[in-house]
Amino acid sequence: MTEKANIVELMGGLDFDPAALKSKYLAERDKRLRDDANEQYVEVTAEFSHYVDDPYVDPGYTREPLFDTVEMAIIGGGFGGLLMAARMKESGFKNIRMIEKAGDFGGTWYWNRYPGAMCDVESYCYLPLLEELNYMPEHKYSFAPEILEHSRRIARHYDLYDDACLQTSITNLTWEERTEHWIIETDRGDKMRARYVAMANGPLSRPKLPGIAGINDYAGHTFHTSRWDYAYTGGDSYGNLSNLKDKRVGIIGTGATAVQCIPHLGEWAKELYVFQRTPSSIDVRNNGKTDPDWAANLKPGWQKERMDNFNIQVSGGDQEVDLINDGWTDIFRNLTGIAAKLASRKLGRRLTGAERAELMELSDYKKMNFIRARADEVVKDPSVAESLKPWYRQFCKRPCFHDEYLDTYNRENVTLVDTQGKGVDALTRSGVRVGDKHYEVDCLIFATGFEVGTTFTRRAGYDIVGRNGQTLSDHWRDGLRTFHGLTSHGFPNCFFLGFTQTAVTVNVPHALNEQAQHLAHILSEAKTRGTPTVEASAAAEEDYVGVIRQSANTGARFYRECTPGYYNSEGKADNSSGFFSDMFGAGPIKFFRMLEDWRQDGRLEGLDLR
Numbered sequence: 001m002t003e004k005a006n007i008v009e010l011m012g013g014l015d016f017d018p019a020a021l022k023s024k025y026l027a028e029r030d031k032r033l034r035d036d037a038n039e040q041y042v043e044v045t046a047e048f049s050h051y052v053d054d055p056y057v058d059p060g061y062t063r064e065p066l067f068d069t070v071e072m073a074i075i076g077g078g079f080g081g082l083l084m085a086a087r088m089k090e091s092g093f094k095n096i097r098m099i100e101k102a103g104d105f106g107g108t109w110y111w112n113r114y115p116g117a118m119c120d121v122e123s124y125c126y127l128p129l130l131e132e133l134n135y136m137p138e139h140k141y142s143f144a145p146e147i148l149e150h151s152r153r154i155a156r157h158y159d160l161y162d163d164a165c166l167q168t169s170i171t172n173l174t175w176e177e178r179t180e181h182w183i184i185e186t187d188r189g190d191k192m193r194a195r196y197v198a199m200a201n202g203p204l205s206r207p208k209l210p211g212i213a214g215i216n217d218y219a220g221h222t223f224h225t226s227r228w229d230y231a232y233t234g235g236d237s238y239g240n241l242s243n244l245k246d247k248r249v250g251i252i253g254t255g256a257t258a259v260q261c262i263p264h265l266g267e268w269a270k271e272l273y274v275f276q277r278t279p280s281s282i283d284v285r286n287n288g289k290t291d292p293d294w295a296a297n298l299k300p301g302w303q304k305e306r307m308d309n310f311n312i313q314v315s316g317g318d319q320e321v322d323l324i325n326d327g328w329t330d331i332f333r334n335l336t337g338i339a340a341k342l343a344s345r346k347l348g349r350r351l352t353g354a355e356r357a358e359l360m361e362l363s364d365y366k367k368m369n370f371i372r373a374r375a376d377e378v379v380k381d382p383s384v385a386e387s388l389k390p391w392y393r394q395f396c397k398r399p400c401f402h403d404e405y406l407d408t409y410n411r412e413n414v415t416l417v418d419t420q421g422k423g424v425d426a427l428t429r430s431g432v433r434v435g436d437k438h439y440e441v442d443c444l445i446f447a448t449g450f451e452v453g454t455t456f457t458r459r460a461g462y463d464i465v466g467r468n469g470q471t472l473s474d475h476w477r478d479g480l481r482t483f484h485g486l487t488s489h490g491f492p493n494c495f496f497l498g499f500t501q502t503a504v505t506v507n508v509p510h511a512l513n514e515q516a517q518h519l520a521h522i523l524s525e526a527k528t529r530g531t532p533t534v535e536a537s538a539a540a541e542e543d544y545v546g547v548i549r550q551s552a553n554t555g556a557r558f559y560r561e562c563t564p565g566y567y568n569s570e571g572k573a574d575n576s577s578g579f580f581s582d583m584f585g586a587g588p589i590k591f592f593r594m595l596e597d598w599r600q601d602g603r604l605e606g607l608d609l610r
Contacts, residue, residue, distance in 0.1 A: 007358045010343045021365050028391040029563045031421035033571045051207055051224045057103035061167050065189035071095035073184055076200035078107015080497040080512045082154045083128055084198045087520040089158050098164040106151040107202055109144055114228040115239050115264035117144035120401055121507045122324055125307045128509045133157050136295045141287045144237045174465040180532050200497045210448050214427040221443040225257045241268035248440060250432050252424060253447030254280055259400045266408040273415050273439050277423045278563055281371050281390045283327045285401040307510050314506040315587045327401045328506060335363050364394050378406040387418035396562030466491035480582045483536035483544050483606050492535035495519050501548050503584040503591030518595045531609035540606030551585030
């Protein structure tokens with residue numbers, strides 16, 4: 001019996017032709033390939049700079065510049081920065097300054113206040129520091145206002161407002177060898193110093209626009225979803241967009257953000273035109289309020305246990321009990337750990353690598369057939385349902401879960417404009433042109449996401465100058481170079497939080513917490529040993545880059561066959577700048593264990609402590 005026959009039998013047979021389905025996937029990918037890849041997007045500078053203005057603060061804010069010295073400056077007030085500050089304060093560090101360009105803490109949840117915004121990982125895992133703050137989210141999946149308020153709650157709990165520099169952007173960050181401090185200059189005239197600097201800028205923080213012909217010609221109202229204009233639409237993050245009752249609205253993009261806000265636009269706009277290049281995968285969300293009896297019976301340590309349970313399952317591992325029991329764990333249960341375990345039991349032996357890959361691929365096809373069948377089941381117009389079907393593997397794009405999105409296309413005032421993978425052709429003074437059709441719109445909303453694949457320094461808006469005048473952009477010219485993804489040789493006391501050669505997890509705050517705890521440990525040890533500078537050795541950095549290069553290649557073939565998107569450099573064959581390029585390819589479980597083993601070893605090997 002062949003390997004393929006074994007797997008098909010173990011799955012109880014197939015009601016589809018895998019070869020035909022794969023051919024369909026590749027054809028749909030090829031329709032969307034573009035030579036300009038990431039260059040198809042416009043940088044939000046010059047005439048586009050208003051798309052990144054802060055609509056949530058009153059203009060005219062001023063303060064006196066600062067010329068003092070702090071122990072640590074944390075750049076970024078989202079979950080990464082908040083967790084870094086919390087773990088440092090818990091370790092005894094007190095003189096910590098937060099620097100954030102927004103008007104408050106919250107990071108992505110400060111900017112993304114579009115109607116319907118919510119987390120897509122359950123809130124009991126996603127919202128950090130719940131036990132530390134004795135807080136329980138209102139729903140299994142929290143809505144944006146609650147997440148923003150939780151960010152503020154963390155900042156208040158750890159007294160982070162006391163010395164924060166909000167509405168402040170870095171202009172220069174330079175290592176001063178004489179004092180062994182970083183000099184931080186800002187657009188507020190500051191020239192402060194910090195012993196340590198932690199970069200918590202966020203991986204998806206800088207909006208991008210499509211480079212559509214005529215983008216400057218359109219005379220109607222426009223905004224990006226990350227800067228939602230409620231003065232124009234009316235309402236708030238919960239909906240009630242009453243000002244749109246007499247408006248024709250167009251939205252470009254059907255990714256995770258659009259999936260959440262389109263139901264509200266469809267409910268309130270006179271007419272809504274959704275311009276789609278590639279449909280998202282839409283599974284059931286099934287949100288609900290938190291059960292107070294369940295919450296009251298939780299035991300100390302419950303959040304870490306829950307986060308670990310979730311992370312193991314969505315990283316391909318197996319757990320006896322699924323504490324989360326949602327769409328994410330259902331996907332991975334069928335694609336990886338438990339599916340392989342059950343197949344092995346039936347075979348009476350472990351699956352070979354080829355058999356496991358075969359099982360994953362066929363299970364993926366089966367799951368996506370279910371997703372496509374759901375579009376047929378919910379959407380009344382067969383041609384619209386067909387256009388909403390995603391023809392790609394489950395993780396070519398981030399899966400979406402929503403209970404109202406597909407139903408929105410049953411509204412008479414909602415029109416799906418399927419561009420057949422080509423995107424919008426042009427904007428005119430009064431609307432949008434796709435092929436030979438023109439759509440008149442009063443308002444055009446860009447749900448086009450954030451920069452991925454551009455340099456770290458471009459997304460930050462400044463360069464970092466380390467020892468001997470070396471810039472980070474030059475050091476990373478041929479790709480990221482770090483030790484454990486957290487620090488680079490030649491840039492002492494400078495640390496990176498996020499996805500710089502670390503492990504990607506579905507639950508991003510979990511990864512950020514692991515990094516924050518690791519850095520707090522390092523700096524506590526350095527303080528105990530009386531060593532004012534911490535720097536990755538050149539040898540340790542070189543060795544770790546080798547580990548990254550080897551492990552990052554494991555998913556290269558998968559993403560080459562995917563439809564274009566930010567996961568795979570918009571379809572570039574080498575995927576050199578995709579979201580998952582230059583990551584720790586062995587996964588978060590092994591990455592977190594590697595950091596823990598390194599801490600327990602106690603030697604701080606790979607770091608120069610001077």
